[in-house]
Amino acid sequence: MNIILHPTYFPNIAHFVAIVNAGYVIFETDDNFLKQTYRNRTYIYGANGKLGLNIPVIHSQKNRQKYRDVKIFNEENWQSLHWKSLLSAYRTSPFFEYYEDELQPLFTEQVDYILDFNLKCFELVCDCLQLELNTSTTKTYQKIAEDKTDFRHLVNAKKEAIYEFETYTQVFSSKHGFIPNLSILDLLFNEGPNALNYLESQTIS
Template sequence: MNNILIHPTYFPSISHFAAMLQAEQVAFEMEDNFQKQTNRNRAFIYSANGKQMLNIPIKHSEESKQKFKDVRIEHAFGWQKQHFKSLEAAYRTSPYFEYFEDDIRPLFEGKAEFMLDLNLQIHEVLCSCLGINIGYTQTTEYLHEVGSDLVDLRPLANGKKDLHTFEPYVQVFDDRHGYLNNLSILDLLFNEGRHAVDYLKKQNIHI
Protein backbone atom coordinates (compact mmCIF):
# COMPACT_ATOMS: atom_id res chain seq x y z
CA MET A 1 0.00 0.00 0.00
CA ASN A 2 1.48 3.34 -1.03
CA ASN A 3 -0.24 6.63 -0.19
CA ILE A 4 -3.44 6.63 1.84
CA LEU A 5 -6.11 9.15 2.83
CA ILE A 6 -7.59 8.39 6.24
CA HIS A 7 -9.38 10.03 9.16
CA PRO A 8 -7.66 10.73 12.47
CA THR A 9 -9.88 8.86 14.94
CA TYR A 10 -10.22 8.32 18.69
CA PHE A 11 -7.79 5.52 19.67
CA PRO A 12 -7.99 4.02 16.15
CA SER A 13 -9.07 0.49 15.30
CA ILE A 14 -6.44 -2.14 14.54
CA SER A 15 -7.31 -2.00 10.82
CA HIS A 16 -6.87 1.77 10.87
CA PHE A 17 -3.47 1.59 12.52
CA ALA A 18 -2.27 -1.32 10.38
CA ALA A 19 -3.13 0.66 7.26
CA MET A 20 -1.14 3.67 8.46
CA LEU A 21 1.85 1.56 9.44
CA GLN A 22 1.94 -0.22 6.09
CA ALA A 23 1.53 2.95 4.01
CA GLU A 24 4.42 4.90 2.53
CA GLN A 25 2.63 8.21 3.07
CA VAL A 26 -0.38 9.11 5.21
CA ALA A 27 -2.70 12.04 4.58
CA PHE A 28 -5.22 12.94 7.29
CA GLU A 29 -8.61 14.19 6.14
CA MET A 30 -9.09 17.58 7.78
CA GLU A 31 -11.93 19.09 5.77
CA ASP A 32 -14.77 16.58 6.06
CA ASN A 33 -18.15 17.14 7.71
CA PHE A 34 -18.70 15.47 11.07
CA GLN A 35 -20.64 12.21 10.94
CA LYS A 36 -22.26 10.69 14.02
CA GLN A 37 -21.74 7.08 15.08
CA THR A 38 -18.24 6.78 13.67
CA ASN A 39 -14.82 6.27 15.21
CA ARG A 40 -14.10 9.97 14.96
CA ASN A 41 -15.22 10.21 18.59
CA ARG A 42 -15.51 6.62 19.77
CA ALA A 43 -13.46 3.47 20.24
CA PHE A 44 -14.11 -0.13 21.25
CA ILE A 45 -12.32 -2.08 23.98
CA TYR A 46 -12.62 -5.55 25.54
CA SER A 47 -14.24 -5.37 28.98
CA ALA A 48 -15.23 -8.14 31.38
CA ASN A 49 -18.70 -8.06 29.78
CA GLY A 50 -17.41 -8.20 26.20
CA LYS A 51 -17.15 -5.44 23.63
CA GLN A 52 -17.51 -1.97 25.17
CA MET A 53 -17.82 1.36 23.40
CA LEU A 54 -16.06 4.49 24.68
CA ASN A 55 -17.88 7.51 23.29
CA ILE A 56 -16.81 11.14 23.68
CA PRO A 57 -19.75 13.55 23.97
CA ILE A 58 -19.59 16.54 21.66
CA LYS A 59 -21.20 19.96 21.74
CA HIS A 60 -23.98 20.02 19.20
CA SER A 61 -24.08 22.77 16.64
CA GLU A 62 -27.20 24.52 15.36
CA GLU A 63 -25.80 24.13 11.88
CA SER A 64 -27.04 21.11 9.92
CA LYS A 65 -23.52 20.41 8.72
CA GLN A 66 -20.39 21.04 10.71
CA LYS A 67 -16.81 20.36 9.75
CA PHE A 68 -15.15 17.84 12.00
CA LYS A 69 -12.28 20.21 12.73
CA ASP A 70 -14.83 22.59 14.29
CA VAL A 71 -16.44 19.99 16.57
CA ARG A 72 -15.94 20.81 20.24
CA ILE A 73 -15.77 18.28 23.06
CA GLU A 74 -18.44 18.44 25.78
CA HIS A 75 -16.60 18.18 29.10
CA ALA A 76 -19.65 18.52 31.37
CA PHE A 77 -20.17 14.78 31.79
CA GLY A 78 -16.74 13.75 33.08
CA TRP A 79 -16.07 11.40 30.19
CA GLN A 80 -12.30 11.42 30.86
CA LYS A 81 -12.67 9.81 34.28
CA GLN A 82 -15.22 7.31 32.95
CA HIS A 83 -13.06 6.29 29.99
CA PHE A 84 -9.88 5.85 32.02
CA LYS A 85 -11.72 3.84 34.68
CA SER A 86 -13.06 1.62 31.91
CA LEU A 87 -9.53 1.11 30.56
CA GLU A 88 -8.24 0.28 34.04
CA ALA A 89 -11.02 -2.25 34.64
CA ALA A 90 -10.48 -3.85 31.25
CA TYR A 91 -6.68 -3.94 31.10
CA ARG A 92 -5.20 -3.63 34.59
CA THR A 93 -4.26 -7.32 34.46
CA SER A 94 -2.96 -7.20 30.88
CA PRO A 95 0.82 -7.64 30.39
CA TYR A 96 1.57 -4.06 29.35
CA PHE A 97 -1.05 -1.75 30.89
CA GLU A 98 1.22 -0.57 33.70
CA TYR A 99 4.10 -0.11 31.27
CA PHE A 100 2.12 2.38 29.13
CA GLU A 101 -0.20 3.80 31.79
CA ASP A 102 1.87 6.94 32.41
CA ASP A 103 1.93 7.69 28.68
CA ILE A 104 -1.81 7.25 28.18
CA ARG A 105 -3.15 8.84 31.38
CA PRO A 106 -2.36 12.50 30.48
CA LEU A 107 -4.71 12.23 27.49
CA PHE A 108 -7.54 11.87 30.02
CA GLU A 109 -6.36 14.68 32.27
CA GLY A 110 -6.19 17.53 29.76
CA LYS A 111 -9.21 19.25 28.33
CA ALA A 112 -8.73 19.57 24.60
CA GLU A 113 -11.33 21.90 23.12
CA PHE A 114 -11.63 20.24 19.73
CA MET A 115 -12.14 16.56 18.99
CA LEU A 116 -9.73 16.67 16.06
CA ASP A 117 -6.94 18.11 18.22
CA LEU A 118 -7.39 15.31 20.74
CA ASN A 119 -7.22 12.68 18.00
CA LEU A 120 -3.97 14.16 16.70
CA GLN A 121 -2.53 14.13 20.24
CA ILE A 122 -3.56 10.49 20.57
CA HIS A 123 -1.79 9.66 17.31
CA GLU A 124 1.47 11.08 18.61
CA VAL A 125 1.22 9.29 21.97
CA LEU A 126 0.40 5.94 20.38
CA CYS A 127 3.32 6.22 17.97
CA SER A 128 5.60 7.00 20.91
CA CYS A 129 4.30 4.00 22.85
CA LEU A 130 4.89 1.72 19.88
CA GLY A 131 8.31 3.19 19.19
CA ILE A 132 7.43 4.18 15.62
CA ASN A 133 7.02 7.33 13.58
CA ILE A 134 4.00 7.71 11.33
CA GLY A 135 4.27 11.15 9.83
CA TYR A 136 1.34 12.63 7.98
CA THR A 137 0.21 15.50 5.83
CA GLN A 138 -3.10 17.31 6.24
CA THR A 139 -5.63 17.95 3.50
CA THR A 140 -6.53 21.56 2.75
CA GLU A 141 -9.73 20.84 0.85
CA TYR A 142 -12.28 18.03 0.86
CA LEU A 143 -11.60 15.42 -1.80
CA HIS A 144 -14.84 13.90 -3.09
CA GLU A 145 -12.78 11.55 -5.22
CA VAL A 146 -9.11 10.66 -5.09
CA GLY A 147 -6.69 10.00 -7.89
CA SER A 148 -5.01 6.72 -8.72
CA ASP A 149 -1.99 7.73 -6.63
CA LEU A 150 -4.01 7.79 -3.40
CA VAL A 151 -5.93 5.01 -1.65
CA ASP A 152 -9.12 6.28 0.01
CA LEU A 153 -9.39 4.62 3.42
CA ARG A 154 -11.74 7.19 4.92
CA PRO A 155 -14.52 4.55 5.20
CA LEU A 156 -12.47 2.82 7.92
CA ALA A 157 -13.74 5.51 10.32
CA ASN A 158 -17.16 3.89 10.02
CA GLY A 159 -16.89 0.63 11.94
CA LYS A 160 -19.97 -0.83 10.24
CA LYS A 161 -18.22 -0.62 6.88
CA ASP A 162 -14.94 -2.05 8.19
CA LEU A 163 -15.12 -5.81 7.60
CA HIS A 164 -11.48 -6.69 8.22
CA THR A 165 -10.70 -9.82 10.20
CA PHE A 166 -7.30 -10.38 11.79
CA GLU A 167 -5.19 -13.07 13.37
CA PRO A 168 -6.21 -13.75 16.98
CA TYR A 169 -3.90 -12.72 19.79
CA VAL A 170 -4.26 -13.30 23.54
CA GLN A 171 -6.82 -10.95 25.13
CA VAL A 172 -7.56 -10.50 28.83
CA PHE A 173 -11.09 -11.90 28.81
CA ASP A 174 -10.90 -14.26 25.85
CA ASP A 175 -11.65 -17.20 28.18
CA ARG A 176 -15.09 -15.65 28.72
CA HIS A 177 -16.07 -14.26 25.35
CA GLY A 178 -13.51 -15.60 22.87
CA TYR A 179 -11.46 -13.49 20.52
CA LEU A 180 -12.92 -10.06 19.70
CA ASN A 181 -11.73 -8.80 16.33
CA ASN A 182 -10.53 -5.34 15.30
CA LEU A 183 -10.89 -3.45 18.56
CA SER A 184 -9.04 -0.24 19.42
CA ILE A 185 -5.28 -0.30 19.00
CA LEU A 186 -5.20 0.03 22.82
CA ASP A 187 -6.34 -3.58 23.15
CA LEU A 188 -3.41 -4.76 21.04
CA LEU A 189 -0.97 -2.38 22.77
CA PHE A 190 -1.86 -3.47 26.31
CA ASN A 191 -1.78 -7.17 25.41
CA GLU A 192 1.22 -7.27 23.07
CA GLY A 193 3.30 -4.20 23.92
CA ARG A 194 5.71 -3.24 21.17
CA HIS A 195 5.31 -6.68 19.62
CA ALA A 196 2.14 -5.06 18.26
CA VAL A 197 4.22 -3.43 15.51
CA ASP A 198 5.21 -6.78 13.98
CA TYR A 199 1.61 -7.94 14.27
CA LEU A 200 0.29 -4.85 12.47
CA LYS A 201 2.79 -5.20 9.65
CA LYS A 202 1.61 -8.76 8.95
CA GLN A 203 -2.11 -8.07 8.78
CA ASN A 204 -3.85 -7.94 5.43
CA ILE A 205 -5.55 -4.63 4.71
CA HIS A 206 -7.98 -4.72 1.81
CA ILE A 207 -9.88 -1.92 0.11
Protein backbone atom coordinates in the same frame (compact mmCIF):
# COMPACT_ATOMS: atom_id res chain seq x y z
CA MET B 1 1.90 3.84 -0.91
CA ASN B 2 0.22 7.11 0.08
CA ILE B 3 -3.05 6.78 1.99
CA ILE B 4 -5.80 9.06 3.23
CA LEU B 5 -7.97 8.34 6.28
CA HIS B 6 -9.78 10.02 9.14
CA PRO B 7 -8.15 10.67 12.52
CA THR B 8 -10.25 8.66 14.99
CA TYR B 9 -10.35 8.15 18.74
CA PHE B 10 -7.63 5.56 19.48
CA PRO B 11 -7.95 4.02 15.99
CA ASN B 12 -8.87 0.36 15.60
CA ILE B 13 -6.56 -2.35 14.28
CA ALA B 14 -7.72 -1.92 10.66
CA HIS B 15 -6.72 1.74 10.71
CA PHE B 16 -3.28 0.94 12.05
CA VAL B 17 -2.70 -1.94 9.63
CA ALA B 18 -3.32 0.55 6.81
CA ILE B 19 -1.09 3.14 8.49
CA VAL B 20 1.97 0.97 9.20
CA ASN B 21 1.98 -0.35 5.63
CA ALA B 22 1.83 3.14 4.12
CA GLY B 23 4.71 5.31 3.03
CA TYR B 24 2.84 8.54 3.68
CA VAL B 25 -0.33 9.22 5.70
CA ILE B 26 -2.74 12.07 4.94
CA PHE B 27 -5.39 12.81 7.54
CA GLU B 28 -8.80 13.98 6.30
CA THR B 29 -9.64 17.02 8.42
CA ASP B 30 -11.81 19.11 6.11
CA ASP B 31 -14.85 16.85 5.84
CA ASN B 32 -18.19 17.27 7.58
CA PHE B 33 -18.61 15.66 10.99
CA LEU B 34 -20.98 12.69 10.92
CA LYS B 35 -22.57 10.83 13.80
CA GLN B 36 -22.06 7.11 14.50
CA THR B 37 -18.47 6.99 13.30
CA TYR B 38 -15.12 6.29 14.93
CA ARG B 39 -14.36 10.02 15.00
CA ASN B 40 -15.53 10.11 18.60
CA ARG B 41 -15.77 6.47 19.64
CA THR B 42 -13.58 3.44 20.13
CA TYR B 43 -14.17 -0.14 21.31
CA ILE B 44 -12.25 -2.01 23.97
CA TYR B 45 -12.56 -5.48 25.54
CA GLY B 46 -14.33 -5.22 28.90
CA ALA B 47 -15.25 -7.91 31.40
CA ASN B 48 -18.63 -8.33 29.67
CA GLY B 49 -17.28 -8.27 26.10
CA LYS B 50 -17.05 -5.46 23.55
CA LEU B 51 -17.38 -2.07 25.22
CA GLY B 52 -17.84 1.27 23.43
CA LEU B 53 -16.26 4.47 24.71
CA ASN B 54 -17.87 7.62 23.28
CA ILE B 55 -16.58 11.18 23.53
CA PRO B 56 -19.52 13.60 23.89
CA VAL B 57 -19.42 16.43 21.35
CA ILE B 58 -21.32 19.67 20.90
CA HIS B 59 -23.45 19.47 17.77
CA SER B 60 -24.06 22.66 15.85
CA GLN B 61 -27.63 23.78 15.21
CA LYS B 62 -26.64 24.00 11.55
CA ASN B 63 -26.98 20.90 9.43
CA ARG B 64 -23.31 20.65 8.57
CA GLN B 65 -20.28 21.19 10.70
CA LYS B 66 -16.66 20.69 9.73
CA TYR B 67 -14.82 17.97 11.63
CA ARG B 68 -12.09 20.47 12.55
CA ASP B 69 -14.69 22.78 14.19
CA VAL B 70 -16.44 20.25 16.42
CA LYS B 71 -15.93 20.85 20.13
CA ILE B 72 -15.88 18.27 22.90
CA PHE B 73 -18.60 18.57 25.54
CA ASN B 74 -16.28 18.71 28.52
CA GLU B 75 -19.10 19.42 30.96
CA GLU B 76 -19.49 15.65 31.10
CA ASN B 77 -16.89 13.79 33.12
CA TRP B 78 -16.12 11.49 30.19
CA GLN B 79 -12.33 11.45 30.63
CA SER B 80 -12.55 10.02 34.12
CA LEU B 81 -15.13 7.44 33.01
CA HIS B 82 -13.02 6.32 30.04
CA TRP B 83 -9.89 6.00 32.19
CA LYS B 84 -11.77 3.93 34.77
CA SER B 85 -13.05 1.70 31.95
CA LEU B 86 -9.50 1.20 30.67
CA LEU B 87 -8.25 0.40 34.17
CA SER B 88 -11.04 -2.11 34.70
CA ALA B 89 -10.45 -3.75 31.31
CA TYR B 90 -6.66 -3.81 31.13
CA ARG B 91 -4.98 -3.40 34.52
CA THR B 92 -4.28 -7.16 34.51
CA SER B 93 -2.97 -7.17 30.91
CA PRO B 94 0.77 -7.83 30.44
CA PHE B 95 1.76 -4.33 29.32
CA PHE B 96 -0.77 -1.88 30.81
CA GLU B 97 1.66 -0.63 33.47
CA TYR B 98 4.29 -0.20 30.76
CA TYR B 99 2.24 2.52 29.02
CA GLU B 100 0.01 3.77 31.84
CA ASP B 101 2.03 6.88 32.77
CA GLU B 102 2.23 8.04 29.15
CA LEU B 103 -1.49 7.62 28.52
CA GLN B 104 -3.00 8.98 31.73
CA PRO B 105 -2.50 12.71 30.93
CA LEU B 106 -4.88 12.29 27.97
CA PHE B 107 -7.62 11.62 30.51
CA THR B 108 -6.85 14.51 32.85
CA GLU B 109 -5.95 17.42 30.56
CA GLN B 110 -8.90 18.96 28.73
CA VAL B 111 -8.79 19.57 24.98
CA ASP B 112 -11.43 21.72 23.29
CA TYR B 113 -11.67 20.15 19.82
CA ILE B 114 -12.24 16.47 19.00
CA LEU B 115 -9.87 16.58 16.01
CA ASP B 116 -7.03 17.97 18.13
CA PHE B 117 -7.64 15.34 20.79
CA ASN B 118 -7.66 12.49 18.27
CA LEU B 119 -4.38 13.68 16.78
CA LYS B 120 -2.85 13.83 20.27
CA CYS B 121 -3.99 10.24 20.93
CA PHE B 122 -2.55 9.15 17.60
CA GLU B 123 0.84 10.75 18.25
CA LEU B 124 1.07 9.15 21.67
CA VAL B 125 0.22 5.69 20.32
CA CYS B 126 2.90 6.11 17.65
CA ASP B 127 5.39 6.91 20.42
CA CYS B 128 4.32 3.77 22.29
CA LEU B 129 4.67 1.70 19.12
CA GLN B 130 7.98 3.43 18.29
CA LEU B 131 6.47 4.09 14.88
CA GLU B 132 7.86 6.97 12.82
CA LEU B 133 5.56 8.28 10.11
CA ASN B 134 5.37 11.00 7.50
CA THR B 135 1.97 12.65 7.88
CA SER B 136 0.03 15.71 6.77
CA THR B 137 -3.55 16.98 6.93
CA THR B 138 -5.92 17.97 4.13
CA LYS B 139 -6.65 21.63 3.45
CA THR B 140 -9.70 21.08 1.23
CA TYR B 141 -12.17 18.23 0.87
CA GLN B 142 -11.96 16.03 -2.22
CA LYS B 143 -14.66 13.44 -2.73
CA ILE B 144 -12.36 11.35 -4.93
CA ALA B 145 -8.85 10.90 -3.58
CA GLU B 146 -6.26 11.31 -6.31
CA ASP B 147 -2.80 9.67 -6.24
CA LYS B 148 -3.49 7.96 -2.92
CA THR B 149 -5.31 4.93 -1.55
CA ASP B 150 -8.59 5.96 0.09
CA PHE B 151 -9.18 4.38 3.49
CA ARG B 152 -11.68 6.99 4.66
CA HIS B 153 -14.42 4.33 4.68
CA LEU B 154 -12.77 2.81 7.77
CA VAL B 155 -14.31 5.61 9.84
CA ASN B 156 -17.79 4.07 9.51
CA ALA B 157 -18.65 2.26 12.71
CA LYS B 158 -21.96 0.94 11.36
CA LYS B 159 -20.76 -0.50 8.02
CA GLU B 160 -17.66 -2.29 9.17
CA ALA B 161 -16.09 -5.03 7.06
CA ILE B 162 -15.16 -8.40 8.56
CA TYR B 163 -11.42 -8.63 8.94
CA GLU B 164 -9.56 -11.92 9.23
CA PHE B 165 -6.88 -10.69 11.59
CA GLU B 166 -4.66 -13.15 13.43
CA THR B 167 -5.70 -13.84 17.00
CA TYR B 168 -3.65 -12.71 19.98
CA THR B 169 -4.26 -13.27 23.68
CA GLN B 170 -6.81 -10.87 25.16
CA VAL B 171 -7.55 -10.44 28.88
CA PHE B 172 -11.08 -11.86 28.78
CA SER B 173 -10.73 -14.17 25.76
CA SER B 174 -11.33 -17.24 27.95
CA LYS B 175 -14.81 -15.83 28.70
CA HIS B 176 -15.89 -14.34 25.37
CA GLY B 177 -13.38 -15.55 22.78
CA PHE B 178 -11.25 -13.40 20.48
CA ILE B 179 -12.77 -10.05 19.48
CA PRO B 180 -11.07 -8.63 16.35
CA ASN B 181 -10.48 -5.05 15.28
CA LEU B 182 -10.76 -3.36 18.66
CA SER B 183 -8.95 -0.15 19.59
CA ILE B 184 -5.18 -0.12 19.10
CA LEU B 185 -5.00 0.08 22.91
CA ASP B 186 -6.21 -3.53 23.16
CA LEU B 187 -3.30 -4.71 21.03
CA LEU B 188 -0.82 -2.46 22.80
CA PHE B 189 -1.76 -3.57 26.31
CA ASN B 190 -1.78 -7.25 25.38
CA GLU B 191 1.18 -7.44 22.98
CA GLY B 192 3.40 -4.56 24.04
CA PRO B 193 6.57 -4.18 21.94
CA ASN B 194 5.34 -6.96 19.63
CA ALA B 195 2.32 -4.87 18.57
CA LEU B 196 4.15 -3.26 15.66
CA ASN B 197 5.30 -6.65 14.30
CA TYR B 198 1.71 -7.85 14.54
CA LEU B 199 0.37 -4.86 12.58
CA GLU B 200 3.01 -5.21 9.86
CA SER B 201 2.06 -8.85 9.34
CA GLN B 202 -1.67 -8.16 8.78
CA THR B 203 -3.39 -7.02 5.59
CA ILE B 204 -6.61 -5.25 4.64
CA SER B 205 -7.97 -4.70 1.15
